Amino acid sequence: MDIDIRAAHRLRESAGAQAAIGPLVGALCAADVDLTRLRVSCDWIQYKNNFRETAMVRPVIAAGVAPDPGDDAAVDGIELAVDLRRCAQPGTEVAAEVDAALADFYATDAKVWLEPWVPGSGSCVWRFNALYWQALAMWEKATGREYEHALPGGESDARNAAAARELILDLFKLWDELGARRALPEELYVIELGVGNGGQARTWLDAFTELDRRHGRDYYRRLHYLMGDYSAHVLDRARQEVAHYGDHVSGLVLEATRLSGSVGFLAGKAFLVYISNVYDNLPTDEVASIKGRVYLVQVRAYLSASAAARIAAQFGLAERELAPLTERLLRIGPELLSESLPDKFADPGQATAFWQAMWDALRQAERYVPLEGLDTYQVTPSLTGEILRPLLAAEGDVRMHVSNGALASFADTLPLLHPFGQVVCRDLFLTGTDQYGSGFYGPGKYDGSTVNWVNGPLLALLANRRGFGVRFSQFKERPAANIKTLTAQVRD
Template identity: 55%
Template sequence: MLVDFRPHARLRSTNPVTVEDSLGPVVDALSRSAIDLSRVRVVCDWVQYRHSFRDAVQIRPILSGAPGDPVPGGAREDDLEVAVDVRRAATTALRDVTGELLRAHAAGPAAAPVAAPEAADVVLEDWGPTRQSCIWGFNALYWTALDLWEKATGQAYEQALPGGESDARNQESARDVILELFSVWDGLADRSALPPELYVVELGVGNGGQARVFLDEFRELDAHHGRGYYRRLHYLMCDYSAHVLDLAREAVAEHTDHVSSFVLDATKPRSALGFLQFRVFLIYISNVYDNLPTDEVAQLGGRTYLVESRAHIPAADAADLAASVDARPDQLPELVHKLLRLGPTLLAEAAPAHVDSPEAAVEFWRRTWAAVRLAERYVGLAGLDTYQLAPAVNGEVLRPLLESGADLRMHVSNGAVASFTETLPLLHPYGKLVCHDIFARDLGAYRHGFRGPGKYDGSVVNWVNGPLLAHVGRRRGFDVAYTPFAHRVGTNIVTMSARVRD
């Protein structure tokens, strides 16, 4: 048996946890089972998100690969992983829960049918890479029907962020970026090399707060600078949500002659912005990458695995949820997928026997989202070259990270990598990409702590694999750097910058 206790700092915190309380009952349940203990991994995390897709204890089957697949020399033959959330250990009967899960695992195959009977969890999808899970359908629904969600909750989505607002609104941060821009433009203007149109792009504009701060500061600084850059400025606001863009346009109404807006998928920015290739001096992104679909991969015992997941609703929650919409639990998968496909307003028309109004459909949506969990399993990869990370990025790019040392499970940040690689070609040779987000700055962050997925209001959040983006950027001729966000103490936000390598 291998034990990986990751939240070691919690052993010496103000309210310390103990290995005995967190791990003892689990090991005791394992010792009472018929499981081959030599083929078991136990992983303890501190799941810091108040809402996540995990239960306090989770069993993850380990499927090494198809019969006949080559076996790496010295590889461990593990059968399953027991994952424990240390944060909830004190309030969970760990021994009983673990024992029950082990018995269920021993009784049936790793892959269960997509439909589930009343007495079991209700399964919403079959196994697959996490980026293909229906949780991203919920994430997309949140942004497309954000107005209905906000009306039901009585609060704007920014209030769900730590501190109740985005760091992107920081005035000093905007001022620093603008002054750096002016310095670059002055140098080009002095050589008669500055284009007549000066483009700035913001991906993930939110409610326009950052754009307003940037444009207000830009206008004021340009008035003192005296070189007429504001007159030539074109600020492009881009977001997945038309509702959010409407709010953003209202926020920057004073600057309307300098602003354009685009509804686009952040993973495919060139679909709308391809005409700007090599013309953008600043691409500004804040809290977008952490909200894009991602898989996870792992190197365990000398083998490489893809983490597959399957969304489900626990049996008790499913019974309550089904009763609330006058349905049987086995009818929930069809109703949930109709919700994701049609949205709450049309769901009320398509399924009036279950939700008789858009408000009732939103309530069903919110209750379902709160209940959804992810089961996980490890599936062996025959080779990294068989895994397509993003449209222009092969899985081989992961090799130096996965083989950097001890066992490792990390995000692949597929959506962020796709966005990043499509965005870089938009930059002018003197342009710069600036991104504020929750980045794992080194691989040790994945070995020492839980990095998602968590639930922020109605959306999904994962930390972004910083070393991977830096590696991808370097292979494309860009210098990528990470620095702590300079204008607020105690934040997890990190500033990534990318520019063409000198």
């Protein structure tokens, strides 16, 4: 049996976590499980709301067989995944959690499944995530608070005026130099992806106009600030926030992971692509290297039997209705759901309550499926899993994010840059893949959305191959924050 504790620092600090290890091993020794084929993986899941039970079983599917976790010949072993944070809480019976996880693994019929097995990026949690941004007003009405309050610190760093000013002064310096060489284009483009409530655009434009007045070159007259988001609702909000900037601002509905069609006209023209807290909100797969073999993590969303019974009773539904109603909710949203089924959901508020109950209870089962070759795995439409090879080779046994959405978005963003332009992206970046060995980096739930830290070294690898340099820096204005700034520009 291998025991991997990826929360070494937390383990040292938490007497409860230390005390959990004995009962954990005791419960496994007492269970009917082949210890020679068992791995135990202990995380400290800092997200109070997440997709896992305190303990869960993940089968490691054998190569060359149809995955059937119930069949011993189809699995190379099993992994027991344990959340040490919850184990450390007073009142948690660790042995009972382990027994429940083992029993639950074989009791597949007791669950209400919401989807087939898929790679992480294909899970319905991303449809929940998109629905959250599309129908944000309904969600916020139900919770009585704005989404920004769900972020750590209660406010987005995108509103930080000092950071905006620093960026703008750098731009002025560059524009002055290009102007002196008569190389400054007439139109000065800045594009922001994933605009939220428009707070970032507002902070940036306020600082820009103020600094421009002092600088005296009238760059504001030539400025075009484009705001892109996939949620028309969010975009409307952001437009209202900066309405007084008139024609200098345009809002575009776009998919951040496929930019060439929507903003391809900007190719080679953008001086700044400004992104904050978006990459951690884009779909991702995870891969794992286990004893030298590479696996794709497949997931499957479900409700436990008890959660399904509770939600069905709360809304007067049959349990078998939960999955199709969720599918319908994700397709048409809470307003149309109540309009089309008034006997089940009397008003949009009821449909939103159903949405929130489903999201709260949603869990993901996981399994490891062998990848027959990295080149057979499509990370983005134009990138294969080969890009992962150096990172996987460097780490031995590891499980890491592929950050598929962030990679696709980043790859489509780089060609938009003016030769002296830059991408500035503030987000939850890992800056070394070795970090995966000592912490948990998602997925977690923020309110109604999904969060995963971003595999920074992978983005840097992609940029390097395309002739761009990437650096990561601490967010100076809040050094204790987990947020880092990625800056990318053409390599000298």
